[in-house]
Amino acid sequence: MLNQPITQKINDLNVCVIIPTYNNQHTLKRVVDGVLGFTNNIIIINDGSSDTTAQILENYPEIQQIHFPENKGKGFALRRGFEHAISLGYEFALTIDSDGQHFPNDIPSFINDLEVHPTKELLIIGARNMKQEGVPGKSSFGNKFSNFWFWFETGIKLTDTQSGFRLYPLNVLKNLKFYTTKFEFEIEVIVKSAWKDVDVKNIPIQVLYDETERVSHFRPFQDFTRISILNFWLVFLTLIYYKPRQLFRNIKKKGFKRFFIEDFLGSSDSPKKKALSVALGVFIGFSPLWGLHTVLAIALSIFLKLNKTITFAFSNVSLPPFIPFIIYASLELGQIIFQEPISYSVTDLMDNFEVFKHLKTYIVGSFALAILGAILFGVVAYFFFSIIKKKKGVLQHD
Template identity: 55%
Template structure:
């Protein structure tokens, strides 16, 4: 699809517009608009309270949709307004492009071509920049790797570039989602929440131009990094506490126990040893004294040690409420035996039991019990998995 006329027709067929948020980029804005006009007149420019020559430049283009804000609020707010206006104008998709000149409007066909060949139309494309390109600031490479890691931790998916502003959004699907941010951190929030809501997020390679003499960036290294870090902290917390358990429950409910057990636990491509180690890790965490953090730790450690996160999460729930008194009792008995302290009876573990008095004994016993139980469960798991594998191979 190299013919410009074909690209123009496809943009019209897919009911796509281009959203351009801008703030004090009068040296590059006109060039960006002119470049976009080669492919479509359906442009929405959000002037985010610019105090330079932006308004006069926009007067030259009465044919394009313009949103002029009195005060500067932030890029996230500008994008959100642009996407809402796109839906009001009945556009199905919107390509966002920065106005600082770093993106090439001639790369718009890359998005259309990729979208045209994609079977899934519920998709969000992010232009992946060459972070080793000439003139690319080193801090950008570090910030992008940092952001890529958090995106993976929050969604389980990997991307090459999570920070590029050159994107293609499914307008109606995105506008259904509630967002908190109004500044640069929106571009992190939107792709994470899109992924949570079943929207595929995919990279496509694009070019990038960094001209220090011409480009004006409004990214504040310290404050915006803090805001993005705070957003990632919040998103990660929500992912661990709600999203991952929700997805696990949905898979379990959809498949039923037997099918889930065979497909997600037994039928995964992980080796039997890896599955057994995942069982052991989850069991260890579930019995350890980290109450309230079992699920988080199980998933995080499984990711760090490259084990099966689903299996680890499942077995970290070994500490069901009905089993808690027995786990505490077993930990205290184990700790008492190791430290040479007086044994307790099970009936003493009631609502009046003061764990603080036996804290050291409990913690020591808890870790030992967790270790031994993890070995036991892991061994049983390995033998069981091996038997199932042998049976299915016949």
């Protein structure tokens, strides 16, 4: 019998439930029957199962079913399920694994959270209690690993990024491009959704790990390698695209003056932390690592827990109009260090690439300039931010 209040909400919100399954003959029926207690809006993706899955599903002719002749991978199954749900006009898809670890009784928690969300641009991940008895150690470690990279890539802290019990906004997903087809898809989809300003959050759910019934198809070496490759690519995109885009969006939204006051000067960071952020940005900007300045500025500011906005801003001391002066100063310092005078003109540097004939002198001089610039700018910034903080304190006191 259907849970009428939740069933009505599911219909009103235009939600379907997608169940991908592969060789879970011992638990599939229990999961399907549990979901049927809340809704008939179900799409089952049989991902090339070789057990009795097809025979079990023959008993549910009223349910939408897609059968693959061979195993394609969980990501591929989910993507096909999303496409089918969109074609049927659904706006949200709730996914639940068929291995028995999830409890369909948690469906109302997802629906109630969706109902009260103001914009409905929401992606919910059911958070398992990874400390409870019976949770495999490799699952707990893998989840912590995934949580860290998701935070690095999006700035959002979650307690569980690997749970397959989720609610997706299909109107967002239909405009995204995906490239993965295995378990790593569940990482790709939440990162790209977060980049589209979707509210990604956890809600607590129950979990059952019954080794006598549960069949896991996760292959530690192959799938962990795939996930690592995906995260490497997502981190790269984060550093060269997502983080800079966030910064420029913030500036555009607030206006430069407000941004400068609130995010640059009005930060709660101490003058010391801000000054170190300036020093790091200048060091990177003057360094000879051309093409990597933005990536290094954001990555190192995150790693060193400095102010990312300030570091990124000052790494741009190497904007194109300043490049000839930076190269010139680097070569001059290099000559002083090596005590080897060289002859060149500005035309030689810019047109004839004379700098490459004196690469050692340039690189050493460049790092020397980076160190001196970092110290100088850092000291000046420290006194500047200290004065601003004192003035701000006086104004607040008055």
